[in-house]
Structure formats: C-alpha cells, structure tokens
Amino acid sequence: MTEDAIIEAHDLGVRFAKGRRRNARLREVFTRRNRSTTAAPAPEFWPLRHLSFEIQPxxxxxxxxxxxxxxSTLLRLLAGVLIPDEGQVIRRGRVAPLIALSAGFSGDLTGRENVQLVASLHGMDRKTLKSKFDEIVAFAEVEDHIDTPVRHYSSGMKVRLGFSVISQLEHPILLVDEALAVGDKRFKKKCYKTMRNLLNEGRTLILVSHSERDLTKFCTRGMFLNAGELEVDGTVDDALAAYQLSEDQKVPA
Ligand SMILES: Nc1ncnc2c1ncn2[C@@H]1O[C@H](COP(=O)(O)OP(=O)(O)OP(=O)(O)O)[C@@H](O)[C@H]1O
Structure with a gap:
C-alpha cells in the first residue's frame, strides 16, 4: 500500500441480481413491496470480483x-455511487464524474436551473458558479436555450451541458465513461482540448473507452477487464493487445 495513492481498490467485488436493476426506482420500491415477499429471489452474479489496484495522482x-x-460498474464504484459488497475503495480527493452526463438533469427544470443544481450537488459554491456560469453555457453552446426546460433539449445539448458543468469542477479525480464518444466532431475536439488541459493541471483520469485512439491519446496506463477480473494492468499497449487477443479468440475461424 502506498500512502500517496489517490485511489486504492482492495479486493473489490460487487454482486447484482440477474435481470433486476439493483437501484430500483422509488416508485417500484412501493408498488412491488408486497409482491417481493412471495417472488423467488433472482439468481445473483458478480460482475466484478477480487479487484485490487492503486492509482497515483x-x-x-x-x-x-x-x-x-x-x-461502468467499476467507475460507479470509484465514484462512490455504488457501494461494494466486498472490499473497499479509498479515495483521497473528490471525484468529477463525466459519466451518464445527461442522466443527472431534471427535464422540468431549465438549463440554468439544472446547471445550478448539478454544480451545487457536486460542491461548487455559489460564487464560483457565478463566475463560471457564462463560460459553462458558452462552452455547451446553449446560450439561446438556457431558460428552456431541459426536456426540450436534444440529447446532444444535454450531454454538452453536462460535460461543460462537470469539467468545470476543480476536483482532482476525473472519471470519464465514453463521454467523449458522444457529440459531433467539432464538440468532441473541444472536449479533447479540455481533457488535455485538465490532465496538464495534474488531474487524475480514469477513462473507460472502446476507442483505441482515445486510450492511446490520453492514457499512460491500461487496465484490461475480462469477465469481471483485472487481467492486465500495464501499459495501454499491453491492455489493448490482451483485449484484441481475447476478441480474436471469440470469433469463430
Ligand atoms: N444495476 C444493475 N443491476 C443488475 N445488473 C447490472 C446493473 N448494472 C450493470 N449490470 C450488469 O452487470 C454487468 C456489467 O455491466 P457494466 O455496465 O459495468 O459493463 P460494461 O463493461 O460497462 O459494458 P459496456 O461496454 O456495454 O458499457 C452486465 O452484465 C450488466 O448487465
């Protein structure tokens, strides 16, 4: 164990019930309350188990x-939105989650209100938000719609606004889940530039991606997950090669 690791994962494991969302919506908790006592328990599985690693700042x-x-399950564990059933995650710094970017928005609230809500949920104080608000809106290119309810936004607009708010957080750990894969080419370029600046500032990045280009562009270390286990923890090239090999083996000759 290194004292200065910014993230430590110790024998991490999470268990899900097959075919059932673990995070049932509140309404389902009430409507299914009585039925659940008679229903047979769903079979369980471990999407991740026995994961241990350290990440340095x-x-x-x-x-x-x-x-x-x-x-994605690993990112949710690292973000702290999912509690492990086994093991432990230690974070020495707050997390800016560029994950499921539009999911955090409430459709009935305007873009402005959503920005205020999301920023304050992630601990941005009012003064900082005030100073960054125009930049957030301009980066997302939603100036003309900022007082429109978000349910009228296109999916691209929501993702742009989500990226724009979260990337303005000053938290040292950045979690990114295919956020860069969405949006058009021009916006993607802007995101790349922001990510590069954040990395140059010394932030720590954990990026989930299927894009070899993004992985080699940003990452200095690669982890290959296979059947819920950490099979390779090495260079990006090592991880990509192991991934390629396992994909090739799946294709019938
Ligand atoms: N909340 C949940 N409840 C039950 N099962 C879940 C839940 N979330 C994910 N799963 C299941 O856990 C497994 C791992 O899912 P996860 O989304 O982490 O995979 P992934 O590697 O990110 O996949 P992809 O590349 O398709 O995004 C899958 O079998 C998925 O169906």
Missing part, C-alpha cells in the same frame, strides 16, 4: 474490455 488510466465486463 496525475496518472491517466484507460479501462478496456468487451461489453458487459464491468467497466
């Missing part, structure tokens, strides 16, 4: 693996 780690191997 300023590292840029790319997480790679095929669909359903637990990459």
């Amino acid at each position: 300023g590292e840029a780690v790319g997480v790679i693996g095929s669909n359903g191997t637990g990459k």
Whole structure:
C-alpha cells in the first residue's frame, strides 16, 4: 500500500441480481413491496470480483474490455455511487464524474436551473458558479436555450451541458465513461482540448473507452477487464493487445 495513492481498490467485488436493476426506482420500491415477499429471489452474479489496484495522482488510466465486463460498474464504484459488497475503495480527493452526463438533469427544470443544481450537488459554491456560469453555457453552446426546460433539449445539448458543468469542477479525480464518444466532431475536439488541459493541471483520469485512439491519446496506463477480473494492468499497449487477443479468440475461424 502506498500512502500517496489517490485511489486504492482492495479486493473489490460487487454482486447484482440477474435481470433486476439493483437501484430500483422509488416508485417500484412501493408498488412491488408486497409482491417481493412471495417472488423467488433472482439468481445473483458478480460482475466484478477480487479487484485490487492503486492509482497515483496525475496518472491517466484507460479501462478496456468487451461489453458487459464491468467497466461502468467499476467507475460507479470509484465514484462512490455504488457501494461494494466486498472490499473497499479509498479515495483521497473528490471525484468529477463525466459519466451518464445527461442522466443527472431534471427535464422540468431549465438549463440554468439544472446547471445550478448539478454544480451545487457536486460542491461548487455559489460564487464560483457565478463566475463560471457564462463560460459553462458558452462552452455547451446553449446560450439561446438556457431558460428552456431541459426536456426540450436534444440529447446532444444535454450531454454538452453536462460535460461543460462537470469539467468545470476543480476536483482532482476525473472519471470519464465514453463521454467523449458522444457529440459531433467539432464538440468532441473541444472536449479533447479540455481533457488535455485538465490532465496538464495534474488531474487524475480514469477513462473507460472502446476507442483505441482515445486510450492511446490520453492514457499512460491500461487496465484490461475480462469477465469481471483485472487481467492486465500495464501499459495501454499491453491492455489493448490482451483485449484484441481475447476478441480474436471469440470469433469463430
Ligand atoms: N444495476 C444493475 N443491476 C443488475 N445488473 C447490472 C446493473 N448494472 C450493470 N449490470 C450488469 O452487470 C454487468 C456489467 O455491466 P457494466 O455496465 O459495468 O459493463 P460494461 O463493461 O460497462 O459494458 P459496456 O461496454 O456495454 O458499457 C452486465 O452484465 C450488466 O448487465
């Protein structure tokens, strides 16, 4: 164990029930309350288990693996929005989650209100938000719609605004889940530039991506997740090669 690691994962594991969302919506908790006592328990599985690693401040780690191997689950564990069933995550710094960017917005609130809500939920104080607000709106290119309810936004507008707010947080840990894959080419370029600036400032990045280009562009270390286990923790090239090999083995000759 290194004392100055910004993230430590110790024998991390999470268990889900098959075919059932673990985070049931509040309404479902009430409407299914009585039924659940009679229903047979759903079979459980471990999308991730026995994961241990350390990440040092300023590292840029790319997480790679095929669909359903637990990459997003790992990010949610690192973000602290999912509690592990086994093991422990230690974070020595706050997290700016560039994950499911538009999901945090409330459709009935305007863009302005959503920015205020999301920024304050992530601990940005009023004064800082006031000074950054115009920049956030301009970066997202939603100046003309900032007082329109977000339910009228296109998915691209929501993602742009989400990226714009979260990337203005001054938290040292950045979690990114394919956020860069959305949006048009021009916006993607702006996101790349922001990410590069944040990395140059010394932020720590954990990036989940299927894009070899993004992984090699930003990351200095690669983790290959296979069937819920950390199979390779090395260079980006090592992780990509192991991923490629496992994909090739799946294709019938
Ligand atoms: N809340 C949940 N409840 C139950 N099962 C879940 C939940 N979230 C994810 N899963 C399941 O856990 C496994 C890992 O999912 P996860 O989204 O972490 O994979 P991933 O590697 O990010 O996949 P992709 O590349 O397709 O985004 C999958 O089988 C998924 O269906």
